[in-house]
Amino acid sequence: MMPTLDFRRDHLFVAVLALLVIVGFFLPSWMRFLIQTAMASGLVALGVMLQMRAGLVSFGQGLFFCIGGYAVGLLAAKAGITDVALLLPAAALAALVIGLVLGLLLSRYREIFYAMLTLAVSMILYGLLVKAASLGSTDGFNIPAVSYFGFVPDQAARPDWSYALTGVVVLAGCLGALAYLRSGAGAMLDAVRENEIRLSYLGTSPRVLVFVVYAVAAVLSGLGGGLWAISSGHVDPEMTYWTTSGQFVFVALLAGRGSVVAPVMAYFLLELLRTYALDIAPNAWQLILGSAMLAVIVLLPRGLWSLVARART
Amino acid sequence: MTLKTVLAGTASLCLIAGAVQAQDQEPITLGIPVFLSGAASGPFGLPQRNAAEVIIAELNAGNLPAPYDTKGINGRMVEANYVDEAADAVQEYRNMAEREGVDAVVGYTSSGNCKAVAPLAEELQQLTVLVDCGTPQIFESVVTDPTYLFRTGPTGTIDSVGAARYLVDTGVDMSEVAGINQNYAWGQDAWADFTGSLIALDTGSDIATEQFPQVFAGQYGAEISALLTSGAKAIHTSFWGGDLEAFILQAAPRGLFARSAVVMTTGEAAMQRLPNEIPEGAIIGARGPYSYFAPESELATWFRDAYEKAHGQPPSYPAWKMAQALLGLKSAWEKAGSDDPAAIAKAFENLEYETPAGTVRMAIGNGHQAVQGIAYGTYKQDADGNPGVENVIAYAAECVNPPNDTTAAAWIEAGFPGASCN
Numbered sequence: 001m002m003p004t005l006d007f008r009r010d011h012l013f014v015a016v017l018a019l020l021v022i023v024g025f026f027l028p029s030w031m032r033f034l035i036q037t038a039m040a041s042g043l044v045a046l047g048v049m050l051q052m053r054a055g056l057v058s059f060g061q062g063l064f065f066c067i068g069g070y071a072v073g074l075l076a077a078k079a080g081i082t083d084v085a086l087l088l089p090a091a092a093l094a095a096l097v098i099g100l101v102l103g104l105l106l107s108r109y110r111e112i113f114y115a116m117l118t119l120a121v122s123m124i125l126y127g128l129l130v131k132a133a134s135l136g137s138t139d140g141f142n143i144p145a146v147s148y149f150g151f152v153p154d155q156a157a158r159p160d161w162s163y164a165l166t167g168v169v170v171l172a173g174c175l176g177a178l179a180y181l182r183s184g185a186g187a188m189l190d191a192v193r194e195n196e197i198r199l200s201y202l203g204t205s206p207r208v209l210v211f212v213v214y215a216v217a218a219v220l221s222g223l224g225g226g227l228w229a230i231s232s233g234h235v236d237p238e239m240t241y242w243t244t245s246g247q248f249v250f251v252a253l254l255a256g257r258g259s260v261v262a263p264v265m266a267y268f269l270l271e272l273l274r275t276y277a278l279d280i281a282p283n284a285w286q287l288i289l290g291s292a293m294l295a296v297i298v299l300l301p302r303g304l305w306s307l308v309a310r311a312r313t
Numbered sequence: 314m315t316l317k318t319v320l321a322g323t324a325s326l327c328l329i330a331g332a333v334q335a336q337d338q339e340p341i342t343l344g345i346p347v348f349l350s351g352a353a354s355g356p357f358g359l360p361q362r363n364a365a366e367v368i369i370a371e372l373n374a375g376n377l378p379a380p381y382d383t384k385g386i387n388g389r390m391v392e393a394n395y396v397d398e399a400a401d402a403v404q405e406y407r408n409m410a411e412r413e414g415v416d417a418v419v420g421y422t423s424s425g426n427c428k429a430v431a432p433l434a435e436e437l438q439q440l441t442v443l444v445d446c447g448t449p450q451i452f453e454s455v456v457t458d459p460t461y462l463f464r465t466g467p468t469g470t471i472d473s474v475g476a477a478r479y480l481v482d483t484g485v486d487m488s489e490v491a492g493i494n495q496n497y498a499w500g501q502d503a504w505a506d507f508t509g510s511l512i513a514l515d516t517g518s519d520i521a522t523e524q525f526p527q528v529f530a531g532q533y534g535a536e537i538s539a540l541l542t543s544g545a546k547a548i549h550t551s552f553w554g555g556d557l558e559a560f561i562l563q564a565a566p567r568g569l570f571a572r573s574a575v576v577m578t579t580g581e582a583a584m585q586r587l588p589n590e591i592p593e594g595a596i597i598g599a600r601g602p603y604s605y606f607a608p609e610s611e612l613a614t615w616f617r618d619a620y621e622k623a624h625g626q627p628p629s630y631p632a633w634k635m636a637q638a639l640l641g642l643k644s645a646w647e648k649a650g651s652d653d654p655a656a657i658a659k660a661f662e663n664l665e666y667e668t669p670a671g672t673v674r675m676a677i678g679n680g681h682q683a684v685q686g687i688a689y690g691t692y693k694q695d696a697d698g699n700p701g702v703e704n705v706i707a708y709a710a711e712c713v714n715p716p717n718d719t720t721a722a723a724w725i726e727a728g729f730p731g732a733s734c735n
Contacts, residue, residue: 030411037404130497133505137498138528139425139448142432142455155436232403234429274400275408282395283349 007181010259014174017261021167029159036163036231038271039170041065042264043224045251046177047217049263052252053181054213055193059115060122061248064095064218066240067125068225070135071095073235076143083147084165088226095222099215107211110196122240129237140236143229166227170264173220177260185212254296256303266304340390343369343642344409346420347444347635349397352529356554356582357422357631361444362395363624364632365419368639369393371619378611380667386643387652402426403433410439416654417442419638422631424448424498427464431455434462440654444638445631447472447499449721452678459681461658465641465673466634467601467685469499470721471713472551472578473506475687476598477514478713478734479706480547485574487516491545493536495556496525503551503578509725521545529556537564545573553579558587565592576689581605582629584692584700595692597702601670603633605702606688608671616669637668641675641683674710677717684710708734 024035044065051058068091075081075090102121109117130137145158153161180186188209191199196206229235238244247270255266273292277285300306345365348358369391371377375384385391394413396405398421409415410433417440421427427446432455434441441462443451447469456462480487490511494500504523511518521543524536537560540548548569552560561583569575570592577583581599583591591597599606604627607613616636620628628636645661646652663680666673676684686709690702712734715724724730 028411030407033407034404037401133498133501136425136428137501139428139450139498142428158436232429233432234403234425236425236429238425271404275404278397278400278405279408279413282397285397285400286350 007178007186007260010178010181010261011175013259013261014171014178017174017264018167018171021171025160025163025167032163033159033231034271034275035268036166037228038268039166039264040224040227040231041248042251042267043170043173043227044221045248045255045263045267046173046260047220047224048248048252049255049257049260050177050180050186050189050213050217050220053186053193053257054189054210056110056210056213057115057249058118058214058217058245059242059249060118060120060240060245061217061221062240062242062245063118063122063125064099064221065225065228065244065248066122066129066235066237067095067098068092068222068227069229069235069239070129070225071222072226072229073141073143074135076146077141082144083150084230085149087146087230088169088223091222091226091229092219093222095218095225096215099218099222103211103214103218106214107207119242119245122245123242125240126237126242129240136236138237140234140238143233143235145233146230162231166231169223169227173223174260174264177216177220180216181260185209189213250293254293254303256300256305256309258303258305258309262303262305262308269304338389340392341386341417342392342394342413342415343639344394344396344413344415344418344420346396346398346402346405346409346418346426348399348422349395351399352554353422354399356629357445358398360629360632361420361422361635364620364628364635365393365395365639367616367620367623368636370623372639372643376619378615381612381640381643383647387646387650389652396420398422398426402429406430406433407437410437416440416652417642417657419635419642420444421446424450427451428455431462435460438654440642440657442638442642444634448502452682453720459679461654463641463658463661463675463681463683464678465638465675465683467683467687467710467714468721469503469551469600470506470715470725471685471687471708472598472600473503473549474510474713474725474729475689475708476549476576476578476596477507477510477516478708479596479689480574480576481514481516482706483574483704486546487511487518489521489543489545490516490518490547490549491521491523491540491543491573492549493524493526493533493540493560494549494551495528497528499553500525500528500551504549506721506725507549509722510729513725513728518547531555531559533560533563537567537569540564541567541569541572548573548575549578550575551578553582557583561587561591561595565590570595579630580692582631585626585629588694588698588700591692591700593692593694596689597692598687598689599630600687601630601634601685602688602707603630603670604628605700606690606705606707607633607669608707610667610669610671612667613669633668633670637670637673637683640668641666641673676710677714679717684714686710687713 071091071094072087255262277288347361348354419442422445424446443464449468494504576596578598580597644666649656649660688707690705693703
């Protein structure tokens with residue numbers, strides 16, 4: 001079975017996600033926080049998924065997650081700019097600029113070389129941040145409470161606001177990714193994966209397509225990192241460590257490539273599984289997580305979304 | 314029936330009701346985040362969990378010596394809920410506070426995690442006792458007006474200040490000094506405090522070389538060669554866990570310990586594991602008056618014996634820190650005499666209480682940060698090959714900690730104003 005090429009009806013699933021986000025608002029606060037961080041991280045996994053559609057595995061998506069997080073953190077904690085109206089665009093812009101520069105280099109590479117180079121670049125940032133004692137090195141630093149278009153919610157209402165912000169931005173990110181996948185540049189990603197030579201022969205540059213997908217994924221990941229930083233109130237270099245990037249790849253695999261909402265939902269499922277595994281087996285939670293991952297890979301090689309896709313056909 | 318009998322009857326009824334109530338009370342649940350996986354689980358997480366198990370079981374049985382000989386905490390039994398600190402600290406903290414509804418959180422070793430959860434403790438009004446974490450920033454810049462957050466472990470500042478003082482006081486040649494520390498926040502802070510202390514003590518030292526290998530690198534051949542050829546007479550390291558053991562195993566055969574005075578601020582944790590490999594004369598610290606450096610007391614002897622009986626080996630310093638956190642919570646809770654978190658927090662502020670490692674005073678950070686003294690000594694095996702220390706010098710809390718209104722960095726830079734050492 002081919003993976004989904006047709007994203008014309010995917011906005012229905014974004015609507016379903018919007019409904020779930022609204023339902024989530026009324027859940028207990030710990031669960032709501034879990035949904036919030038899963039949505040922010042899910043946006044990064046969505047960036048990985050977009051690249052996977054072109055047959056490219058980014059093992060360093062944590063780079064942009066971290067750039068987004070540190071952009072928000074530096075502006076809020078060091079420069080005193082605490083309004084989300086400036087913070088999130090700054091996170092996206094910082095990720096975009098770095099993405100455009102690195103994209104020039106990375107769009108020339110494919111397969112394992114692409115994976116290793118993305119990994120290498122993200123670990124360079126990790127190394128730099130660890131050496132930066134003024135930024136707290138591995139301890140990172142805390143981010144003060146943010147304001148929303150000039151409005152400063154009081155302490156009790158802060159979680160409501162940051163949840164709503166995350167929900168709106170993540171849904172917008174999904175819609176943006178959807179618009180991209182439905183455009184020519186997005187639809188041709190599959191062609192890059194299937195047969196690059198034929199694509200060139202038809203007059204399209206695969207390099208430009210890869211450059212674009214890398215930049216789009218960078219922006220989504222930067223936004224995800226910015227949201228995550230606002231949610232957790234703390235950033236540290238772990239955000240760009242390879243295990244964090246590996247988790248995004250894993251979630252993208254777990255989710256499958258069939259829908260823009262799949263990575264966000266899969267991230268939530270993974271977080272849910274993790275927190276209960278921690279509760280049930282504090283000494284062996286990784287074992288539970290690993291077994292679940294293995295089971296999905298063996299039983300559902302096209303990811304969890306293949307269950308939904310199968311139900312539709 | 315006289316009035317007297319009625320009164321006596323009522324009083325005894327009340328007593329019985331009170332006793333029944335005490336037994337029926339819900340147990341106190343503690344969320345205990347410690348490293349149960351990863352590189353920090355062996356040297357820190359496991360001794361901390363083991364100590365928590367011992368202290369909680371013995372508290373519930375009422376087996377502790379005075380002043381902790383009452384059962385449980387404030388008459389209620391204690392239950393522990395262990396969580397792996399290696400998972401997302403913020404998420405799991407929220408889960409403990411909001412899903413599990415624990416009465417108090419007692420744990421955390423990583424400074425990064427302490428910084429991340431510190432503002433949450435105040436936001437969620439969750440009674441929280443940080444057990445370890447080296448950074449002095451918690452009450453200096455992260456939470457400057459604390460109510461529910463406490464740290465019963467002293468800051469990492471005392472390790473470096475104490476190490477510098479010990480080297481000077483034992484007459485080590487300080488003309489050329491070198492350091493080898495892990496290249497992350499802990500190692501960078503420890504080395505900065507140490508070199509700052511040397512300036513404060515006016516040793517006139519030259520820094521021969523400063524080595525910052527990657528954390529968990531495991532191989533230090535090149536760095537040890539650099540230290541050997543640097544000609545440094547005194548060497549400082551804040552290595553811990555597997556890195557510390559690797560360093561000892563690789564540096565001792567090359568004669569680094571014979572050529573220079575090497576001070577290992579966390580060396581105590583390696584003594585049980587490498588009793589024959591640590592060269593005699595190596596300078597050992599325990600990040601406070603713990604373990605071999607603990608002042609003799611009934612409580613210290615009891616803790617050593619109870620821990621060794623339960624887990625087969627003596628407790629290393631992280632275990633002592635966990636015991637100290639739990640006993641601090643018990644002291645504050647019983648001083649408050651109430652289960653109201655705000656009342657307990659109020660009672661905890663500026664508290665002075667007894668621990669296996671002597672008296673702890675919550676003296677800085679507006680009464681939320683503990684101060685303790687520190688001791689260093691040189692490694693020595695006794696005739697039976699048991700590890701121990703000699704030439705111990707203990708420094709009082711006032712000698713190695715900044716006063717309440719000063720940050721550690723500013724205090725070191727200003728040359729230890731207000732320090733009183735005997």
